[in-house]
Structure formats: C-alpha cells, structure tokens
Amino acid sequence: MRRTLLITCLSSLSPVAFGAAWAQDNAIPDYYPEDYDQIVAAAAEEDDLVVYGNIAREAWQPVIDHCSARFPEMPEIQTLDLGATEVFERYYTETAGGADSADFMLSIDPGGWLRFIQQDGVLPYQSPELEHLPDWSYYEPGLYMYSADPTxxxxxxxxxxxxxxxxxxxxxxxxxxxxxxxxxxxxxxxxxxxxxxxxxxxxxxxxxxxxxxxxxxxxxxxxxxxxxxxxxxxxxxxxxxxxxxxxxxxxxxxxxxxxxxxxxxxxxxxxxxxFIDDGTPIWLRGIAIPQESGSPNAAKLLLDCILSSGGQIAVAEGDYTAYRPDVAGEAKWHLQSVLDEVGxxxxxxxxxxxxxxxxxxxxxxxxxxxxxxxx
Amino acid sequence: MTDTDAGNASQAHRDVTRTRLATPLTQYGIVLLTVVLVVSPLLPILYQSFIAQPLYRDDLDFTLSNYARLFVSRAFYDILWVTFLFSAGIAVVSTAMGALMAVLTVRTDMPGRGWIGTIFTIPIYTSSLVLAFAWITVYGPGGYLTATWANVLGLPAWDLYGLWGMILIGSTAYAAIPYFYCTSALTMADPSHEQAAQICGAGRMRTLWRITLPLLRPALSYSLLINFVAGIETLSIPLILGEPRGVRTFSTFLYTEIGKTEPQYGLVACASMLVLVFMALLIMLQRRVLGDARRFVTVQGKAQAPKRLRLGPLRWPLATLCWIWVTVLVVLPLAGLLARSAVQVLTPYISPLTVLTWDNYVQIFEVDTYARSIWNSLLIAGVGGFFAACLSLGIVLVAERSDNPLRRPLRFLSLFPQAVPGVIVGVGLLWAFVLVPGLDIFRSTVIGLMIAFTMRYIPLAVGAIAPSLGAIGPELDRAARTSGATWIGTVRRILVPLVAPGFLGAYILLFLSFLREYTSAVFLYVPGTEVIGTTLLSLWVQGKSGPVAALAVIQIVLVTAVVLISRRLLGVKMYG
The missing domain is CATH 3.40.190.10 (Periplasmic binding protein-like II)
Known part of the structure; x- marks a missing residue:
C-alpha cells in the first residue's frame, strides 16, 4: 500500500493533487470491499462514537487524530477510561435498561472478553485488514487486538x-x-x-x-x-x-x-x-464493536483504521506496541523488536x-x- | 351584554381561577419536586436489596437472602468496625484540634492568632481529595519529605497510608468545622462568667477548664456528630490512603465492589440500606443536640469585647508551636502540591529547578477530556447551583412561610439527604436513570450530575437560607396578605427581595460545593460529563501525579477566587 502511495504521489506533480490523492488512497485501499463507501457514508450520519476502554485519553489521541483525518466523515470520538472489568460491567448495566452505552470497547481482560463473546455481546464483523494481521490477533466473531504490549x-x-x-x-x-x-x-x-x-x-x-x-x-x-x-x-x-x-x-x-x-x-x-529475561508476558489488548453499538458504522471505521498500517503506527505514537507485521520498521514501538530482544x-x-x-x-x-x- | 363583554367576563373568571390555582400549584410543585429528588436515588437501592439478581436483569426473584448473607458476612463486620474507628477517630481528633485552636485564637493574646486561625481553616475550602493528594506529595511513601528523611538522611520513615494517616488527614480536612462552631460559641459567650471565676480566685487554667470549656459543650458535641457523619461518607481519604493497605471503609467497599467483575449488587444495596438507617438515626440525634444548643447560646450578654486570657511567658512558645502545627498540616502539603504541579518529578535526588515544566498544565488544557472537566464543573456549579438555590428558597418559603399542610414533612424531607452518603446517591441515581425509560437523557448530559449534586446539597442551602428568612418578621407577610395579596404575591413582592442576601450566600455555598463535589459523580459520569473531581481520581489511578497536582491547583485557584470575590465585592462570609 505504501508503494502504491509513493507511485501515486510521484505521478501527481501538483501538491494539491498529491493531498487529494493521499486522502483518497488512504481512506479506502483497493483491497477493501466494493461497498465500503456505504459504511463511510452511514458513519457520517451517526452520533458521537463513545469508546469504553482502559487506556488514557493521551494514548488514544494519536489514533483518534489519525483516523479522523483519514475519515473526515467520522463523528466525534469520546473516550472513557475505566477499569479492565468495569468496561464490561458498565455496558451490561446500561444496555439492560436500554440506556446508551459504549459504541466501541477496549479491554485488556481476556476473561471479560470471553464472557462477553459467550453472551453474544460482540457484533460479528470481518475487517478487511484481517488478511494483513497475524492469526493470533483475531477471535470469532469480531474480537481484534489493539496492541501487543510487553511487560x-x-x-x-x-x-x-x-x-x-x-x-x-x-x-x-x-x-x-x-x-x-x-x-x-x-x-x-x-x-x-x-x-x-x-x-x-x-x-x-x-x-x-x-x-x-x-x-x-x-x-x-x-x-x-x-x-x-x-x-x-x-x-x-x-x-x-x-x-x-x-x-x-x-x-x-x-x-x-x-x-x-x-x-x-x-x-x-x-x-x-x-524486558524480563526469564519470561516476558505480552498482553493482547482486545477491541471489538458491541452488539448494542449506537454508531456501528463509525465503530467499523475506527476498528479498521486501528488495524491498518497507519493506525498501528498511531497506536505506537501513544506508547502502546504495534504488532502488524508490515509496520515493523516504522512504528515507534513494535512487537518484532521485543521478540528480537527477549527471544x-x-x-x-x-x-x-x-x-x-x-x-x-x-x-x-x-x-x-x-x-x-x-x- | 354583548359578545365581547361575555368574552371579557369569562376571561376575567379564568384569570381569577388561574391566580387562585397558582399558589397551591406552586407549593405542591415544590413539594413534589423535592420528593422526587430525594426519593429517586433511594428507591432503586431499596428495590435491589430485596432481589437476588442484578436489578437490570429480566428474571428477578424476590428474596431476603441478601440481608441474611450480609449479616453473617465476617467481611461486613470488619468494614463496619474500620468505618467506626475511622469516623470516631476523625470526630475526636478534629474536634480536639478545632476547639484547642479556637480557644487559643479567640480567647488568648497569642501573637499572630489571626493568621494562624485563617491558615488553619484553609482545608475546608479545598476538597479532601485535593488535601489527600497534597499530603501524599509531601509525606506519602514517595513524598518529598519522606524521601529526604529516609533515603537522604537515612532515618526510619513513617507510613502515611493506613488508618492513622487517614485519621490525621481527615481531621485536618474537617477541623475547620469544630473551629467555626467553637469560635462562634466563644465569641458569643459572656466574658463576665470568666471574670467572675477569676474574681473568686480561680487560676487561668482552672477558669479555662471549669468555665470556658463547659460553655463550648454544645459546639463540641455538635461538631463530634457532624464530623462522625463526614467520616462515614468520605470516599477520597480511605480510597487513596486506605485501599493500598487493605483498610476498607463503607464508602470504599461500595466503590470497589461496584467496579469489580460480577458485582454483588444485592449486598451493596443491603449494606447501603443499613448505613442509611444508621445515618438517619445519627442525624436525628444531631437535631436534638442542636435543639439544646439554643439554651447555651442565650447566655449572651451586653455587647462587650471579651477580655483575652493573658498567656504571659507562654505567649511566644505557644505561638511557635501553633505556627509549626499549621505549617506541617496545611502549608507544607499545599506548597508541595504547587511545586509538584510545576516539575516533571519531585524528588530529593535531582534539583526541582532542573526539571521545571509547564507540561502538567499544558496536558490538562490540551487533552480535551481533562479541559472539559473544568468547564463542566464551572457549568454545573454556575447553572446547577443557581437552580438548586432557587429550589431551596422555594422549599424554605413553603416550609416556613405557608399554611401548606405538607410543610412539616417537606422540612424533614429537605434535610434528609444529610443522611445519604454521596456514593449511594451516585449508585441510586445511576440505577434510576438506566432503569426508567426516557431518563437516560439526564445521564448523557450534565443535567444528571446537577440533579445528583442538588440532592446532596439541598440541606446545606436550606440551612443557609432559613435563618435569613427567620429574621424577617412574620407581620410583614400578614400585612401583605390582609391587603389582599396572594401567597405568591407576598413571596414575590415582600419575602424574596428581603431574603436576597441569604439567597446569594446559599448560591455561593452551592457553587463552591458543586465545584468540589465528586463522590456522587464517580458512577454517574459518562464521556462528555466529566467533572474536576472525577478527572483527578482517574489521573491519580494512572499515577499521573503531575497533572493531578496541576488540576488540583486549578481547582484551588477557582475556589479561592470565588471566596475572595464574594467576600470583597458582595460582603458574603462563608462558614461562621
């Protein structure tokens, strides 16, 4: 994708054309499904995207900046920093009464996610980025990973x-x-x-x-x-x-x-x-769209964007560790260098x-x- | 009679009906609003205490087993015992501190007593959350002075965390309340009692012990009760200083239980109900004590400046001790907080001057979630505080100056929130907003927080307005009513203009309280409705003590500005 980008910008000599081409090329790469622009259009109509997670706003900021720039149609993203299990508890309490809750969730708690999947909490979604990701980073029916962070x-x-x-x-x-x-x-x-x-x-x-x-x-x-x-x-x-x-x-x-x-x-x-020479646990920080998401299309844009090359680089900008193999050389922090160091x-x-x-x-x-x- | 005439007549009839209905409608409107406000957080908790599943499920079973399980739970008795020790500790230590300081500053000729007294009362204007952060910055296990003491000088360090540290900080935070009560009791009491004792040959200490202190008795017992209640409901101090050592009070139990995996909602609700009943009993006891207080206060004599007790050679040693006291408890922690907000790290290992930074403040204003919490707090305090003050004024007018049959229950109801700890208000309203269809709109805007804060502080505002209304003779209302004015007319034309200064005082009190409130917000806030207190806590949990200090300093600056402006420009005096 990077290479196509380079060619595109070489072929378009004027800076204005370069900007436009960049935005267009980055927004929907050619390996995305044909009808992806419908998701983008639907997202533009949706309310603020509310994210429940257990990372701080500053860490989210580079990701939010990147994804909002890539999809100007994306509604405003609000984040709430909660405990790893509180993310789920709050969602259960709120949705049971029919109240507004999270549109997108992030948690480091595998038990919480497994229970959530058992209760059909996760919206099934196949990201077009999936083929570029390691196998271990995806769980049926729609649980992906934000980062892979070493201790x-x-x-x-x-x-x-x-x-x-x-x-x-x-x-x-x-x-x-x-x-x-x-x-x-x-x-x-x-x-x-x-x-x-x-x-x-x-x-x-x-x-x-x-x-x-x-x-x-x-x-x-x-x-x-x-x-x-x-x-x-x-x-x-x-x-x-x-x-x-x-x-x-x-x-x-x-x-x-x-x-x-x-x-x-x-x-x-x-x-x-x-890192720890006698065993470095590496966390996988789960992300998924909940079934009751009020802005499911905007949530899909955010999910795909986090999993994309640019999104993973932004994740590392927020001092979490990117794991997508094709950004190993570019991301500020990458899983590959951890693996190289600890073995x-x-x-x-x-x-x-x-x-x-x-x-x-x-x-x-x-x-x-x-x-x-x-x- | 023409058609127009008939029309006018029926219009006039409608007007009369409308004015006749206006009074009961307004009065019952105020009563209904108060009932809804006070009861809505409590009903879901009562309901949850009798059902086996979390109340948001569909398959609910009625049960008494929650109560049964609570009564046999060893952990619950431990929590009660710790809560009792903590609250009793705060009550006793803070009252002793406040009374001693009041006697020294009001009744003796100690040099610098004015300044000492002012500094001593600063903590009541900062929140206890901020005070706890300030103490940890300086005296905590990684505090600047602790680290200097232990690591640089190599002396054995103290441990601020745990029950003793909690009591010490709590007492510092609440000592101003007994201080204000004792100062006013001492100022009002007739000094001729003391003179009489001295004429009869009593020494200074004997006079102090036999005359001055007994006169303080109602102020002391009232302070003990108030601060005991404050100890039960405070969340910040046990959360920040108790949890790391496993010291858990009722408030932190509620806070941590609801935050964990598969919370035991039934137990939480039962424990809350029991604490509510206990608090209600305490508040009733408080009323009796306060009722008694009048008997003592009437011991006032002619306007005569009290003759101060001469300390003689003890003057300077006592003054020095007092300066050390307020410096250690108040000045150093706040100075440490200010210093922490301006450096990357506060440690004896590197000179703070080499790591000066604005980053902590920049982070607060640049990250929109953090910056928004300041604007939200100001909005809630400014707008919500105003509505709360209006409602409180309405309550006082109906309760004290109307013949509405519900005025006595209304008075009781308006004081009841004193018995409801902030955490319970938060949980109860969260459940109410989530369960009742259509109410979710309150939660997604700051209106929900305004409702919670109003519920919490109605007693405070009612208490501030009632005396100034009491000072207006009832013959004024009667004169207006005899001249044909309706109740509403009387209120609007006579009472409201006269009670305006009291209303303004209540509004400022509410503004300050709302600006610092966070216990009822911790479960209630959603993205977009953060307030300063919730942001402070969330930054603290992440270990970001620089931004915590910066935001705390911002809160202190805001509060100080409001206090100074209201004192200088409006002549409103807060507390005492």
Missing amino acids: TIAYSKVQFSEGENPTGVADLAAKVEADPAAYQGNLSTYSLPEYLTVWWPFINSHTPEGGSWEESEAWPWIETLGPSTQPLSSSGPMVEGIMTGQYAAAYLTSSGNPRRAVATAAGEQLLGYN EENALFVSYDDVYLDQETLDAFVARWNEAMGR
Missing part, C-alpha cells in the same frame, strides 16, 4: 548502578536474597486478582514439563520477593514511585508508563527498564484461554499467590 522490569537508576540492574524475576530474587536489608517494602508489581493476565502466564512458563502450575519453579522467587513487595493495580504509581525514591524496582510491570517516563529529562536520569521462547503471549473463565482454578491460584507474597 517489563522498571528500576531506579539511583538504587542500581549501570550494569547492576535486575534483568529478570529470578535475578531480582537473587539480589534480594543477597542483601535483604536493602529491599524493605521498596519493590512493587501488579496485584491479583486484577492482573491474572501477567501472573498466570509467568508462573506457568516455569512449570516443569507435564507438571501443574502448583509445581512452578517461580514460586520460591515470589516467596523471596513477597515480603519486600507492595502490589499495586496500576503501573503509573509504580513508575512515579521509582522516580520519587519510594521503590527500587517494579517487576512484571507495564511498558507504556516506563516508556513515557524515560522520554522526560527527569525520567531519563532516574529510571530505567528492560521467542521468553515471549509469553497472554492468550484468550478458557482458564480465565475457570473461577475455581483462578481462586486457587490467587490463594497460592497470596500465600507466596505473605499477604
């Missing part, structure tokens, strides 16, 4: 000198064991049950062949780290705490906030982060697995984790 270990540059920083969970546990006095309540990580999506894949990746999660070799590390750790439900306070001196490190935390932090002068001096074997994709519906197993897992953490 990290973020650390204080004041506490860890160059080269001494923790590289993985086992490494951090060894450091704590060597000098317990230096780590008193100054570590943080994601809490359970909110962040099963981090802990379940990580613990399971250290399970011996044919064994169960209870026998994971990761438990002793957690037992070592637990007494020094204050689990939190958001990575923003972890990063802020590392910079102010509250925390020495945060393990299995997100990548978005550390990325934003090191982009500032203060963050660059105070904070570092790296395929250490990349733990957070699959949309039925285990997230198995409350009994999850409760047992949370109980075991609390025990290891000493909570």
